[in-house]
Amino acid sequence: MSSPPDSPVVEAAGCVLWRRSPADGSLLLCLVHRPKYDDWSHPKGKLKPDEDALRGALREVAEETGHTAAPGAELPTQHYLANGRPKRVRYWAAEATGGEFRPNTEVDRVLWLPPAAAKARLTQARDRDLVDALPATLRPAR
Numbered sequence: 120m121s122s123p124p125d126s127p128v129v130e131a132a133g134c135v136l137w138r139r140s141p142a143d144g145s146l147l148l149c150l151v152h153r154p155k156y157d158d159w160s161h162p163k164g165k166l167k168p169d170e171d172a173l174r175g176a177l178r179e180v181a182e183e184t185g186h187t188a189a190p191g192a193e194l195p196t197q198h199y200l201a202n203g204r205p206k207r208v209r210y211w212a213a214e215a216t217g218g219e220f221r222p223n224t225e226v227d228r229v230l231w232l233p234p235a236a237a238k239a240r241l242t243q244a245r246d247r248d249l250v251d252a253l254p255a256t257l258r259p260a261r
Contacts (some may be wrong), residue, residue, distance in 0.1 A: 125227045129206040132176035134213035135249050135255070136188055138231065146257070148237040148250065149215065152228040158242035159230075161249060163208055165254050170207045183226045186218035192256035197245050211250055226253025 134219045135254045136149040164179040166172060180188050181204035190207070198207050199260055232240060238247045 120243060122207055126204050129201060129225070130166045131206060131208040132166055132172040132179065132189060132210070132232070133161050133206055133208060133233065134180045134190070134211050135161050135175050135194060135253050136213050136215055137253065138215040141225050144162075146234060146254070147231040148234060148253070149184055149186070149228045149232050150232060150240055152230075153224070153225060154227045159240045160242060161210065162226075163210070173211060176209065176211055177213065180213060182193055182219070182223075184215075184229055185220040186215045188213035192251050194252045194256070197249075199245065212253055222242055230235050 138149075139145065139149050140147050149162070151162050152159055160181045162183040163176070164183070168177040170178075170179050177188055177190060180186060191214065194210040194212055196207060196209050197206065200206065222228070230237075230240065234250050238250045241250070
C-alpha cells in the first residue's frame with residue numbers, strides 16, 4: 120500500500136533500552152509488549168508537536184517502561200509505512216538508570232532479555248537490526 124505523495128511523515132522516536140545483569144554483567148535489553156497490537160518491540164512513540172526527537176525518545180521510555188535512561192549513540196533510523204502513512208522513527212541506545220515498570224494501558228509487560236533472545240522475541244524484523252547495531256555503541260563491561 121502506498122501513501123499519497125503529500126502525506127506528512129509521522130515522526131516518532133525510541134530507544135534500545137539496555138542494562139547490565141547484576142549477576143554477571145551480561146547485556147540485557149528491554150522489550151515492551153503492547154496489548155493493542157499484541158507485539159513485542161523497543162519502547163517508542165510519536166513525537167509531540169515541536170518535541171526534540173531525543174527528548175521524545177526518553178519520554179517514551181519513561182512512559183512505557185517506568186525507567187529513566189542515559190542516552191548514548193544514535194542508532195539507525197527506521198522508515199516504513201504505518202496505516203498507509205510514511206513513518207520515521209529515530210532511535211538511540213539508552214542505558215537504564217533507575218525506575219520500575221508498572222503495567223499501563225499502552226504496555227502491559229516488559230522483558231529484560233539477552234540480545235539473541237530479544238531478537239527472537241521481537242515481532243518486526245526491522246527491530247532486530249537495532250539489536251545488531253547496539254553492541255558497537257557500548258563500552259565493554261567492567
